[in-house]
Amino acid sequence: MATLDSPSREIFTTEPDEAVIAGPGWDIRAYRLRRGSFGFLRRARQIAPGLSLEESHLRSGGLRIEGALRARRLQIGFFESEEFRLLGSPFYSGVMCVAYSGSFWETVANLPGSGLTVNFAESMLERVVPLRTAPLLLARLNGPLGASSALLPLNAAGLALERKARALMNEEAPEGLEERAAAAQELIDLGVALVDTLLCEPESTIGPPARHELAVAVERMLWKSPQADGYPLTSLEDAAARLGVSRRTIQLALQEHFGIGFVALKRAIRLQQARAALRSLPRKQVLDIAHAHGFHHFGRFARYYREMFGHLPSAETAGP
The missing domain is CATH 2.60.120.10 (Jelly Rolls)
Known part of the structure; x- marks a missing residue:
């Protein structure tokens, strides 16, 4: 306090x-x-x-x-x-x-x-x-x-x-x-x-727009671990099927609520998850963590990571 x-x-x-x-x-x-x-x-x-x-x-x-x-x-x-x-x-x-x-x-x-x-x-x-x-x-x-x-x-x-x-x-x-x-x-x-x-x-009271619940539901789905049993990496098509709506409806909801689309939101969340894994498992190979979170092109992963956090993923594992 x-x-x-x-x-x-x-x-x-x-x-x-x-x-x-x-x-x-x-x-x-x-x-x-x-x-x-x-x-x-x-x-x-x-x-x-x-x-x-x-x-x-x-x-x-x-x-x-x-x-x-x-x-x-x-x-x-x-x-x-x-x-x-x-x-x-x-x-x-x-x-x-x-x-x-x-x-x-x-x-x-x-x-x-x-x-x-x-x-x-x-x-x-x-x-x-x-x-x-x-x-x-x-x-x-x-x-x-x-x-x-x-x-x-x-x-x-x-x-x-x-x-x-x-x-x-x-x-x-x-x-x-x-x-x-x-x-x-x-x-x-x-x-x-x-x-x-x-x-x-x-x-x-100001009420939320009709697509608010959908946007939050997609976000929560994306935050589930990509390694969770029975829960593969989520695509836009997968999200639409799970939620019973069209891909366009999801895109409109995310743009309205977050100001970004499905791919950008998924990338942002996966980068946060990869960063947490790198920090909790510093001895693990960066490439393994990138693959585990859906980044199969290491050069792109490193570029996205640096753009988001200001340094390369290898910096997270540096130290004794």
Whole structure:
């Protein structure tokens, strides 16, 4: 947990898991969709035990994040990007997202982009979501992919919370116990107002496009290990047959959701899997790992790898 006056840190990295915008309390998978490094700035501030703020700025690259918020937590986030898809819906201006206790959340961002999150941990949660309200909120968040985060246009309650959070991030930290308690209480009151808006005005939630579920299903299929028993490397034809749709429908869904087609998404995922194998099995031959992940032309594999990660696959196995 960050201290009350956690300083900004400028980080330049090619590792998506070091550049995650989702904030604390998430179990996530993050991977790059396009080549290139990430320029990343993060600031964090703890307002009170169980209540923190986090601000992240991702400066370049293409990033895919999906995951679930851990149990007994609430996160309210405000996001902007030049090209941003949250829960399947594209945005080019401000939007807010509410995640609660196990909620699924996912995004595709072609950066630069930024996010500001207000994070309520278990010790603070019941002051924002009382026990009597929790079942209503969980029911409100239930969707086709299970418990999902709620995506909403920035309304008056959200604007008030965002402004207060940004003020606390940019001003000097409250010094006295009374000042800190007052700042925490104001964030709690604004959080309660926003949750009430979500429960009372469900029509304000932005729904995902019809092809969103299909795109996520194809992605999850591709992430299954290519060495798994009974699960051969997936082709577009194989995916279409398994899902009972046409190849064109899959391509349209992936372009709409990820901004890339089936071949590019499959290559990006297989490169991440090959990299993980190279790092976990450093003594294994690079050529064997390339073949195991569907790259049968080693020169192309090395070129794709270098374009994606900035170095050759052999660099992963270098060392004692």
